[in-house]
Amino acid sequence: MTLSLDQVILGDCLEKLANIPDNSIDVCFADPPFNLDKKYATYDDQKSLDDYLAWCEKWLVELVRVTKPTGSILVHNIPKWLTYYAAILNKHAHFRHWIAWDAMSTPLGKTLLPAHYGILFYSKQAKGTKFYEIRAPHKTCRECGAYLKDYGGKKDQMHPFGYLVSDVWTDIHRIRHSKRRDEEHPCQLPIHLLERLILMTTDAGDVVLDPFLGTGTTAIAAKNLGRHYIGIELDPIYEKIASDKLAKITKPTLYQDYPVSMYLGKIQSIRDCDAAKLFPKQLTSTEKKRQKAKADPQANGHHTEPLPFLDELPSAI
Numbered sequence: 001m002t003l004s005l006d007q008v009i010l011g012d013c014l015e016k017l018a019n020i021p022d023n024s025i026d027v028c029f030a031d032p033p034f035n036l037d038k039k040y041a042t043y044d045d046q047k048s049l050d051d052y053l054a055w056c057e058k059w060l061v062e063l064v065r066v067t068k069p070t071g072s073i074l075v076h077n078i079p080k081w082l083t084y085y086a087a088i089l090n091k092h093a094h095f096r097h098w099i100a101w102d103a104m105s106t107p108l109g110k111t112l113l114p115a116h117y118g119i120l121f122y123s124k125q126a127k128g129t130k131f132y133e134i135r136a137p138h139k140t141c142r143e144c145g146a147y148l149k150d151y152g153g154k155k156d157q158m159h160p161f162g163y164l165v166s167d168v169w170t171d172i173h174r175i176r177h178s179k180r181r182d183e184e185h186p187c188q189l190p191i192h193l194l195e196r197l198i199l200m201t202t203d204a205g206d207v208v209l210d211p212f213l214g215t216g217t218t219a220i221a222a223k224n225l226g227r228h229y230i231g232i233e234l235d236p237i238y239e240k241i242a243s244d245k246l247a248k249i250t251k252p253t254l255y256q257d258y259p260v261s262m263y264l265g266k267i268q269s270i271r272d273c274d275a276a277k278l279f280p281k282q283l284t285s286t287e288k289k290r291q292k293a294k295a296d297p298q299a300n301g302h303h304t305e306p307l308p309f310l311d312e313l314p315s316a317i
């Protein structure tokens with residue numbers, strides 16, 4: 001039996017993944033339980049180290065199996081677990097990036113303050129992976145609107161919309177307040193994080209799979225962007241919350257026909273190729289001068305007529 005698209009499936013991910021054919025999913029994203037004794041409604045988040053790692057290896061290998069040759073596997077976790085995941089994934093897929101998502105957590109005492117989560121980005125094959133560069137708006141001062149980055153004398157070369165994102169993301173905030181989270185879910189991710197990842201790795205109509213869907217973040221992001229989704233979740237309370245939220249989305253988030261990630265009415269992520277059409281690059285002052293000189297070469301002191309003595313030169317010197 002195969003799984004239908006655009007559904008939240010209630011059940012254990014290993015059992016459900018077994019029904020998905022090889023090479024059939026464009027992108028797999030996983031945000032598994034962190035084994036930190038978080039208080040989920042049903043799942044007991046406290047396994048022995050060996051049990052946790054053996055279990056993680058099983059679903060990681062399954063995710064690689066179901067991913068298409070052009071597809072990617074993205075896994076979110078704390079750095080400690082990602083080091084183990086990378087050792088497993090290095091045997092089955094190809095490392096692309098470790099994305100550091102700057103999201104402050106609580107001081108643990110006698111350690112460096114953990115200030116980022118990681119997202120491992122692996123591709124199924126070494127070549128031919130689908131990938132799009134992403135732009136985010138230039139960072140500005142909240143009070144005066146001035147650019148926070150000093151572009152020095154190169155301001156006229158700035159992209160009119162924003163900068164190309166690197167592997168360090170500081171502009172997407174964690175959902176800190178419990179009133180902004182879904183009832184009973186201790187670690188819901190922000191939609192904008194998933195929208196950026198999905199814009200970066202898929203096209204409209206592609207299929208995104210999340211084996212630990214929680215209250216639906218990945219599926220909602222996929223639907224917002226006109227992608228298909230398959231979400232698996234063990235807990236009936238979270239599965240219902242996810243399905244109810246998904247039913248309320250009637251159309252994708254488009255900005256002048258281009259799928260984008262919007263936050264508070266502004267574009268937060270857009271593909272570079274779409275930004276190029278929506279926000280054509282302004283000419284730099286050097287380019288402007290060059291174009292002016294081309295249009296009126298005499299104003300630049302250049303001859304436009306062939307010099308008479310050129311005819312008198314021997315044809316081969």
Ligand SMILES: C[S@@+](CC[C@H](N)C(=O)[O-])C[C@H]1O[C@@H](n2cnc3c(N)ncnc32)[C@H](O)[C@@H]1O
Nearest residue numbers: 012013031033188189212213214215217233234
């Ligand atoms: C870290 S949370 C994911 C949160 C999700 N990214 C969101 O934004 O809502 C992990 C989820 O995995 C679910 N889970 C745990 N074990 C599972 C399993 N074997 N199969 C499917 N889901 C599981 C938990 O119930 C929990 O909702």
